[in-house]
Amino acid sequence: xxxxxxxxxxESAAVESELLDRFAALIVQGRTQRIAxxxxxxxxxxxxxxxxxxxxxxxxxxxxxxxxQRAPRAVVVDTLTRIQLSGTHPAH
Numbered sequence: 001x002x003x004x005x006x007x008x009x010x011e012s013a014a015v016e017s018e019l020l021d022r023f024a025a026l027i028v029q030g031r032t033q034r035i036a037x038x039x040x041x042x043x044x045x046x047x048x049x050x051x052x053x054x055x056x057x058x059x060x061x062x063x064x065x066x067x068x069q070r071a072p073r074a075v076v077v078d079t080l081t082r083i084q085l086s087g088t089h090p091a092h
Contacts, residue, residue, distance in 0.1 A: 020058055024050040053084060 027050035034040035057080060064076050071079075 016058075020054050024054045027053055056080070056083070 024047075028046045031040060031044070031046035031049050035042050035044075035046065060076060060080060064070060064073075
């Protein structure tokens with residue numbers, strides 16, 4: 001399914017674009033709620049955050065689907081999750 005969605009033909013590109021737009025909209029909604037509740041800083045624009053996350057995830061999935069031997073699936077998921085939750089700097 002991932003290879004179909006993230007394929008290189010025109011139909012795959014249209015499906016991918018729609019899917020990523022929906023994913024970004026869900027992230028905006030969640031981030032907006034988190035800002036309103038004080039869980040997330042108000043100075044981080046929800047739409048910018050959502051596009052950054054979707055862009056990162058999309059690029060990594062494209063890279064990985066092209067050659068799954070590059071990294072184990074669990075490592076890809078764990079790394080993306082860690083970056084989203086705490087960035088790329090070690091905890092202090």
